Each structure stands twice: as structure tokens, then as C-alpha cells.
Amino acid sequence: xxxxxNVIAFDGAATPxxxxxxxxxxxxxxKTGESVALYREGLTTLPIYAQVTVELRCRKLPTGVYxxxxxxxxxxxxxxxxxxxxxxxxxxxxxxxxxxITIGFFHERSTIAERRLTRQLHVxxxxxxxxxxxxxxxxxxxxxxxxxxxxx
Numbered sequence: 001x002x003x004x005x006n007v008i009a010f011d012g013a014a015t016p017x018x019x020x021x022x023x024x025x026x027x028x029x030x031k032t033g034e035s036v037a038l039y040r041e042g043l044t045t046l047p048i049y050a051q052v053t054v055e056l057r058c059r060k061l062p063t064g065v066y067x068x069x070x071x072x073x074x075x076x077x078x079x080x081x082x083x084x085x086x087x088x089x090x091x092x093x094x095x096x097x098x099x100x101i102t103i104g105f106f107h108e109r110s111t112i113a114e115r116r117l118t119r120q121l122h123v124x125x126x127x128x129x130x131x132x133x134x135x136x137x138x139x140x141x142x143x144x145x146x147x148x149x150x151x152x
Contacts, residue, residue: 004037004151005023006020006023007020007021007023007054007139007140009021019041019052020041020042021040021052022039022040022041022042024038026151034058034059034067035150036055036056037055037140037150038053038054039053041053046077050077050094052074052075053071053072053073055069056068056069056141057070058148058150064107065105065107065108066104066105066106067103067104068103068104068144068148069102069103069104070141070144072099072100072101073097074097074098076095076096076097076098077093078092078094078095102122104122104145106118106145106148112147115148116135116137116142116146119142119145120133
């Protein structure tokens with residue numbers, strides 16, 4: 001199995017910023033039986049609940065189909081607008097969370113090449129890629145989809 005390593009990705013800001021998501025751990029969801037891997041950004045200037053998170057899930061359904069899911073959550077902090085008459089400034093809180101979920105269903109008879117082709121086509125459509133690019137074959141999500149290998 002693939003070791004659970006940190007995930008590094010750039011955001012879509014006007015000046016892109018690199019985000020390092022630290023591997024938090026892997027467990028099994030007792031309700032669904034899914035394997036779950038959690039990653040969280042490790043910024044020292046934000047509380048844990050305000051950090052970017054990525055969650056990977058994988059389980060084999062009774063039909064023989066593998067269900068894989070990636071959820072990315074980006075909390076947005078309130079902006080603090082000053083202090084009250086006593087000079088107290090409230091601590092910032094999360095105003096809302098933007099979330100994106102990608103779910104794939106892959107039959108147990110599908111091959112690595114077929115799953116990679118599907119994943120890369122999906123990613124290229126999302127990114128508006130209209131030229132030939134080599135598929136990414138390493139990292140948490142490519143290994144989960146292509147090889148059905150979950151981090152440990």
C-alpha cells in the first residue's frame with residue numbers, strides 16, 4: 001500500500017499559493033465500512049477548524065463496484081471589523097465552507113489503464129485542458145482511482 005504522505009497543491013488565486021495538507025490519519029468509518037484518509041493544512045496562524053481539508057474514501061460495494069470519493073473543504077473566515085466600546089475585538093470565526101466532492105464508481109473488472117483514462121479525461125475536462133498531457137500517476141487520488149490503492 002501507498003504510505004500516507006502530505007499532499008501539496010496550488011490554489012486558483014490570482015497569485016497561486018501552495019498549500020501543504022498534512023496526513024492526519026487513516027481509519028474505517030464504522031457506519032459505512034469505508035476506508036477514510038484525512039489531510040489538513042497545517043497553518044500556525046489559523047485554528048484547526050478553519051484549515052483546508054481533504055478527505056479520501058473508498059469501499060467495495062456488494063455489486064463488486066468500487067466507490068471512491070475525494071472531498072475538499074475550504075473554510076472562509078469572517079472579516080473582523082473592529083472593536084466594541086470596551087475595546088474588545090471578537091476572535092474570527094468561519095463564516096462558511098466551500099466544498100467540492102468527486103465520486104467515482106469503478107467495476108472490479110476494470111483495469112488500471114481504463115480507470116486512469118477515465119480519471120484523466122475527467123480532470124482534463126474540469127481544467128479545460130485541450131492539449132495532450134501526460135497523466136499524473138502518483139499521489140493519493142491517482143493511486144486511489146487508478147490502482148485502487150488506499151494510503152496506509
